[in-house]
Amino acid sequence: MSKRILDLVVALAMLLPLLPILVIVAVILRFTGERHVFYIQSRRGKGGEVFGLIKFATMVVDSENIGSKDITVKNDPRVLPFGRILRKTKINELTQLLNVLKGDMSIVGWRPLMQAGLDCYSEEVRQKLFKIKPGLTGIGSIMFRDEEHILHLSDKPHEECYRLDIMPYKSELEVWYTQKQSIGLDIKIILATAIAVLMPSSSFYLKMFPDLPSLDESSEITRIRRLQPNESTT
Secondary structure (H helix, E strand, C coil): CHHHHHHHHHHHHHHHHHHHHHHHHHHHHHCCCCCCCEEEEEEECHHHCEEEEEEECCECCCHHHCCCCCCCCCCCCCECHHHHHHHHHCHHHHHHHHHHHHCCCEEECECCCCHHHHCCCCHHHHHHHCCCCEEEECHHHHHCCCHHHHHHHCCCCHHHHHHHHHHHHHHHHHHHHHHHCCHHHHHHHHHHHHHHHHCCCCCHHHHHCCCCCCCCCCCHHHHHHHHCHHHCCC
8 A cells, every 4th residue: 555655646746747748748749750649558567467558659650560579779760750859868658657547557666568578587587576566667677777778789689688688687686676675665766767867877876776686797788888888877
């Protein structure tokens, strides 16, 4: 109950002042690009139930069946010009506050995925995640803010890097949250998300979570972040 109250308070506190911006974005989308304002994408949430994730339309129609499909890469040609602005500023994520109000999601949780993404997790991991609601933000989202950058610089094909390098570590992070979850941790993650969005070049927020699962020093992710430290989370 306390988590649901936190969800409602934070969602309303964000939505009310942001409403004028969201209306302006909706009008711009209606008269530019492919003239679609919203895109409802099927995701799986608590209990494995399917729900419609509400997003601003930032990509061309039928993008899931074009190019890299459900994996978005840096400078992805499927992203519309105005969509690039929305994705860079994270404004495209704000419509998911409506999912929070509906009760499909929490403010903090594991990041809801399409079926192809969930299939990269083991059945054991999926069952642990399905015990709680997915979130608008979470430790996996924060630690992989540079996911598109990693895919862009990896020597491996995008799908292979995503499946073999990103998702195994992300699953550890998401399970870590399910085991540690508390109102105090949720507040820390909300603050860390705000810092990451407002000061993207800073890695200060990483010090807020000293007991996170460690990342293999020989991993592809570590190699890329060392090559481009100013463009990643570490």
